[in-house]
Amino acid sequence: MTGLFPKTSKAALAEFCGRFSATVEYIDYRGKDTKCHIRFNTPSEANSFVESFDSKIFYHIGPSDFTTDKTLSDSSGAPRMRVSILSGPEEKSYINKHLSTLTKKA
Numbered sequence: 001m002t003g004l005f006p007k008t009s010k011a012a013l014a015e016f017c018g019r020f021s022a023t024v025e026y027i028d029y030r031g032k033d034t035k036c037h038i039r040f041n042t043p044s045e046a047n048s049f050v051e052s053f054d055s056k057i058f059y060h061i062g063p064s065d066f067t068t069d070k071t072l073s074d075s076s077g078a079p080r081m082r083v084s085i086l087s088g089p090e091e092k093s094y095i096n097k098h099l100s101t102l103t104k105k106a
Helices: 010-018 043-054 070-076 088-105
Strands: 024-028 037-040 059-062 065-067
Touching: 010 024, 010 037, 037 043, 059 070
Parallel strands: none
Antiparallel strands: 024 037, 059 065
């Protein structure tokens, strides 16, 4: 997910995902980023989330404020939020990055 308001919280992101009846297993987000990675309970939930999300245009205008109102986005300067499912080389790179991080912590 990209286009996030910096300094949001994992709880706010999980709550937003819950609006789409998606069960979030894990959110990879660091407080100052404008993007995150979300792992859902099942691949079908991830696909359903992306399909539902893409049916509207969302903007993240505050730490826990999500809107489809472009005028609010324009006044806050918030970019359009976007989602995609990692696959292929992008997915492999993400997994390898996290495996190396876990290995370093062990």
